Amino acid sequence: MPRTGERGGPQTRAKISQVATRLFLERGFDEVTVAEVAREAGVSSVTVFKHFPRKEDLLLDRQVDAADVLRAAVRNRAPGVDVVASLREATLRLLDERHGLSGVADGAIPFFRTVAASPALIARVREIGSDLQRLLTDELARDPAFDRDGPLLAAFFIAGYATVLVQTANWLIERGDPDEVAADHRERLESLFNALRNGVA
Template identity: 75%
Template sequence: MPRTGERGGPQTRARILDVARRLFLERGFDAVTVAEVAREAGVSSVTVFKHFPRKEDLFLDREVDAVELLRSAVRDRAPGVDVPASLRETTLRLVDARHPLSGVDARSIPFLRTVAASPALVARAREIASDLQRILAEELERDPTFEGDRTLLAAFFVAGYRAVLVETAGRLIAGESPSALLDDHRARFERLFVALRSGVAPDRGGREASAG
């Protein structure tokens, strides 16, 4: 017989996430079992796995948001705006809003510490980056207006974005404040887009952009 309030809807999913985050932040990801999360949330382990196929997805749950942002940057960009420019605008908008995916949200510091302390979460984060790279390359393949190297652009963008996040995460964990490193964080993203523009993407006229 289902436990009290055990349903398959978004409220159940949100409750499971809230409980999982609290337990993982309090005790560390590897010290908490899915059964403990289920018990605290008042659901069965089967229900937890129905919403989150992997334990790691109980903590790294923003992959769907990242996918939607990538797809929107390609599909919904304004006429005359190429993909690198749209990716740049999306990235800097996240930074300016201190979005959790920007890497400079002060509220994310406990999250970053928990990820860094868990080999399982670090490995899952790498898998997610690989998935995002594949999805971006597929979006570019469907875009008839993109004339650059789709595979390289997707690989360089995702790897570069992750490199900026990892560097900033290490500094935040070491005790630097988000405000103190914000300018450098933003500047490193800008250097990433200069590299993308000069290396793998055509300019807006369809010609390969020069390094200068």
């Protein structure tokens, strides 16, 4: 039977994610079991896996948000705005808002340290990147202008953004101040979009 108060809705998912994140950041991803997360959250392990099919997704739970950002950047462009400009606008907006996907959000330093210490999390990050690349490729295929070059643009953007994030993560861990790193992060994002627009010399 479900535990008292156990539900399957968004509130339960959010609570499980919050509890799991706290435990992982305190003790390390590989040192915490799903059963411990379930016990702390007051739910069953079955309920945890209902919301998070993989243990890694308890911490890496922003894939849906990232997919939504990519879809919106392609589909919701204003007239006359090309995809590169729209992706740039969306990416810089995440930075300005210090969104969880930006790389410089509050709590980013312990998050990056936890990911860097776990081969399982690093592997899952790469899988998510591949999934997002496929999604962006599919979205670009909806536009006749990208019938040939969509896969290349998707690959370059996802790989480039991941490279910027990894460098930002390294600098955050080294320097310990997101505000200090944010300006460098913005400059490297601008370099990424300049390369997407004009190529690399």
